Amino acid sequence: MKAIRRFTVRPVLPEPLRPLSDLARNLRWSWHAETRELFQSVDPERWTDSDCDPVRLLGSLSPERLTELAEDRRFLRRLTAIADDLHDYVTGTRWYQTQTQAQDQGGQGAELPAAIAYFSPEFGITAALPQYSGGLGILAGDHLKSASDLGVPLIGVGLMYRHGYFRQSLSRDGWQQETYPVLDPNELPVALLKESDGSPAQVSLALPGGRSLRARVWLAQVGRVPLLLLDSDVEENDLGERGVTDRLYGGGSEHRLLQEMLLGIGGVRAVRTYCRLTGHPAPEVFHTNEGHAGFLGLERIAELCDKGLEFEAGLEAVRAGTVFTTHTPVPAGIDRFDRELVARHFGPDAELPRIDVERVLSLGMETYPGGEPNLFNMAVMGLRLGRQANGVSLLHGQVSREMFAGLWPGFDPAEVPITSVTNGVHAPTWVAPEVFRLGAKQIGAERTEDALTVGGSDRWDAVADIPDQDIWELRRSLREQLVVEVRERLRASWRQRGAGTAELGWIDGVLDPDVLTIGFARRVPSYKRLTLMLRDRDRLLDLLLHPERPIQIVVAGKAHPADDGGKRLIQELVRFADDPRVRHRIVFLPDYGMAMAQKLYPGCDIWLNNPLRPLEACGTSGMKAALNGCLNLSVLDGWWDEWFRPDFGWAIPTADGTGTDPDHRDDVEAAALYDLLEQRVTPRFYEHGQTGLPDRWIEMVRETLTHLGPKVLAGRMVREYVERLYAPAARAHRTMTPDKARELAAWKSRVRHAWHTVTVDHVETSAPSLTAELGSTLSLRVRVGLGELAPDDVEVQAVSGRVDSEDSITDATTVPLKPVGGPDLEGRWLYEGPLSLHRTGPYGYTVRILPAHRLLASSAEMGLVAVPSEDVGEGAGVLMR
Structure with missing residues (x-):
């Protein structure tokens, strides 16, 4: 019953x-x-x-x-x-507290924020709290854990999904099947946030038609960090509203919009409630992990408007303390909503009634060349509301600057104000206990824990003293554990696919603890190319079944429920792995998640990653593998592009030239992968030296741990966020008082109104000809029109550097020019300055005018620039010898 x-x-x-x-x-x-x-x-x-x-x-x-x-x-x-x-x-006192104490003792006051609110649509903390789908959530969970280890006063904010993400199984013919088990928060490691009278704390959003969306707040304690999870499944809601937080990344556009409004607007209200009830310091910095939580900026502007600040001034005040991180390298991966759908959910009859709907829409509309005029873009809103913005690897920062360059017209992509902080992983979560014990044996448990949380290359250098025998025995032990894990999971999977016990005797021979083991596990969108390894099946068969140097491959991954293309890739891989000739050498494990990953990363010898470059924003799975002594074999994308060295891994050559046919590209890169495995990877694993051990392989493991270990840590990542993004945001937040915010907003309005009158009218130099000597200095004179603006409102710059065949300046250097005297009779201003010629070869310069104000984050912030017209001045192309 x-x-x-x-x-x-x-x-x-x-x-x-x-x-x-x-x-x-x-x-x-x-x-x-x-x-x-x-x-x-x-x-x-x-x-x-x-x-x-x-x-x-x-x-x-x-x-x-x-x-x-x-x-x-x-x-x-x-x-x-x-x-x-x-x-x-x-x-107790941890790293962050020592930083604030040091600043206080220096007499300069604590510049670090008293608290930071960190918003994300998903958090991968543990398999026991399944509120994540993939890399974004695992990164968010690692961010919270490392913040806790370092003592950073973070408050995490997310949603409580009653079905989480889906559980994956396979049909008999290898097709992905999804189930959504109900999660009871009372059986999870969370507790209700309660008012002083014991009743559950709630937040509420206004919906069109006089309806409301209510949510209670669950609290998960992540070490020192509180994580607030909003849950709409409350009796006060109608059936539709109760289902808003039903599942992660589910439903249609309006469903997703309501989730993101609850996360952003409701999340700010939940933070205010939590701080009121607990006495926690109010956040000075708000960090949105991807654009899903971007509406938090609107709620904070509304809070200031309620205190008497005008919208534009409120926008400046909110921007000052906001950090936005983008994880998406392609426009198609960004959440975008129909303009009318967003408009219907804001204004007098819905949420934030005191803010004009057109102002809400202006923050997210794609008002740039190539943009869709009727779509509201969450990443665009995140960038417009964030003074600090970053990508998640050096290469991804470059890709992001190019992708979003339309928001800063007239600026080269290199000047777009998006920096990068390369992701890291929380080592205590992902390092196998056996690896930790080996480190503790070498340098002691406390120093090993410090190495994994705080970092420091000196501690990692101790890996050099670990005997080869110990490293090799550790690697074999971890591989043996993976073999046991794979067989258990494979047996369970085949039973779900309808196989009887009598059919499964072959599973006892699946994988071999002495065979080179390759891991490939991640989400399954097409760009990650799950089936690239199948491109030439005969060569793959030869590698799997080589009589002396065989390989074995463990594959896992989920396709989005709506992505039939991804499901077909999984089915293709599964059908290949079902072949009796190779099923002992290649396996697909369904239901990839944290529990599986914690066994998979340590047990593999090689971590394979072959995305289409440059579509992997970072790709942290290879970092987790590296911390366990697993070597990376990857396309130069994401973090691997930044830190690859042949001492500790291999780079798969790419055929990513413009115009390359996709099929041809896959053929070329698959062939390169097979070549590496046949000619370099497998020989190194199986060649044993005089000691009877594969000493060259062991040395690569040692180099991986020594050189990548300190870099791939989430502790390093969080320290960078604190020093490069959170601290500047906190300073800007404190500087941007209501009066300063009004001043900046009024100045920006005045400059935008007058900018069409700003011109570069004439440029001349002292260069006698089209050649000049290295080390010489030219005198530059520029006549400009400022219209209604004054010299204090602008900066006139000389921009110089090498030029390419199309006269575009590369690796530019900028030098400010100074005004000379007052305006002439026509209202023009004369600017002068030196132009130092410090490079040989084709060299050029130009002049530009930018807005300038002491409260601007960067000269590109407003996206305004004036440059010479084609018939002004002498042009670029001063040639030096």
């Missing part, structure tokens, strides 16, 4: 065991080995059955077992020690 109602019955812990509840409710257990080992010791079998989830474990214990534990002195001593360690961890 089916129950008509479901609820959770929780055990009552005896008083001596009460700290177990605190340990289970703080998600630090997900990366703290001693805490996990404590829970495992409670009941090893139930620990496994509960998928290593402490909340589920405690909920399954019998009263007799609880009584037994409450009387176990040894267990209680361990419990007390670990509970005390958690208390020290969440209250």
Whole structure:
């Protein structure tokens, strides 16, 4: 019979065991080995059955077992020690506190923000809290964990999806199938945020037609960092509104719009509620991880408007303290909504009624060449509302500047104000316990923990002293664990596909712990090219079945439920892996997630990544593999383009020239992959030196750990965010008082209105001919028209550098020119300055005028520039010898 109602019955812990509840409710257990080992010791079998989830474990214990534990002195001593360690961890001084203390002692005041609110549509903290789909969520989870380790005062904000992302299985013929199990928050490691009277705290959004969207707030404690998750499945909502947070990346356009309004607008309201109830410092900086949460800026502007600030001034004040991170290298990957759909959800009859709808729309409209005039672009809004913006690798920063250059017309992509902070991964989450123990044996547990959280190359240098034998035994042990894991998962998968036990004897021979093992696991959009390895099946068969140097491949990944193209790629791979000739050498594991990944990364010898360059924004899976001594074999894209060295991996050559036929490109790059595997990778793995060990391979493992280890850490990433983005945003936030915000808004309005009158009228230099000597200095004289503006409103610059065949200046240097005297009778101003010729070869210069104000973040901020017309001045092309 089916129950008509479901609820959770929780055990009552005896008083001596009460700290177990605190340990289970703080998600630090997900990366703290001693805490996990404590829970495992409670009941090893139930620990496994509960998928290593402490909340589920405690909920399954019998009263007799609880009584037994409450009387176990040894267990209680361990419990007390670990509970005390958690208390020290969440209250003690960490890296961030030492930075603020050092600033205070220096007499300059603390420049770091008192708090930062970090918004993301998904968070991958642990498999026990399945609120993630892929890399964006795992990155967000690693960001929170590392912020906790470093003591950075973050508040995470997301949504609580009642179905999470989908669970993946395969049909008999290899087609992806999706199921959406219901998640009961009462069985998850979260707690309701409550008002002082004990009632659940709620936020509310106004919807068209007088309706409301209400959400309560669940709190997940991620070490020191609170994570607020908004849940619309409350009785006060109508059925449609209850389903807004039903599943991650589900539903149509309006469904997604409501999710993003709840995340951004409702998220700000949830942060305000949390700070009111707990006394947590209010955030000075708001960081939106991708454009999904971009509406948070509108809510913050509305807050200031309620205090008497005008919209434009409120916009300047909000921009000052906002950081926007883009993860998308292609326009098609950005959320865009129909203009009329957005307009219907704002204004007098819906949300933010005190803000004019046209002002809301102006923030997201694609008002640039090539843009769609009727689409509201969430990334465009994120950039317009964020003073600080970044991509997630050096190459992705460049791609982002080119992709969004239309927002800054007249500027070269290199000057677009989008920087980059290369992603990192949370090492304590992704490093296998065996790897940690080897490090602890070499330099001690405390120094190893510091190396994994804070970084520091000096600690990683100690890898050089680990004996080859220890490294090789570790790698084989991890490979052997992966073989066991793969066989268990493969057997379960085949049973789901309808196979009987009698058909599955062959699985006992799947994979070999002494064979070179390659891993490939990620989402399955077409650009990641899951099936590139199948391009020449005969060559792949030869590699898999080589009599002396075979390879074996473990593949995993999910296609979006609406992506039939991605599902066909999975089916193609699965059908190949089902072939009895090779099924012991290549496997596809369904339902890729954090629990699988934590076994997969350490157990592989090679991590394969072959996206279409440059469409991989960062690609952090290879970082997690590298931290376990796995070598990367990848296209030079994302982080690998930035940090690749032949000492510790291989780069797959690309055929990404313009006009290259896609099929031909895949053929060329697949052939390059096969060549690398046949000629360089497999020989190095199987060639043993005089010691009987593959010493050249072991040296590459050592180089991977030594040189990539400190770089790929999320601790390094979070420190960069603090120093390069959060601290400047906090300073700008404090500077942008209401009066300063009004001043800047009024000045911008005046400059935009008058900019059409700004001109470069005449340019001349002292150059005697079209050649000049290296090291000489030219005198530059420029006559400009400023119209209604004054010299204090602008900066006149000389821009110089090498020129290409089309006279475009590359690697430009800018020098400000100075006004000489007052305006002439025609109102023109004369500017002068030196132009130093410090490079040989074809060289050129031009002149431009930019807006200038002490409160601007950059000279490109307003997207305004005046340059000479074609008939002005002498042109570019001063040639130096």
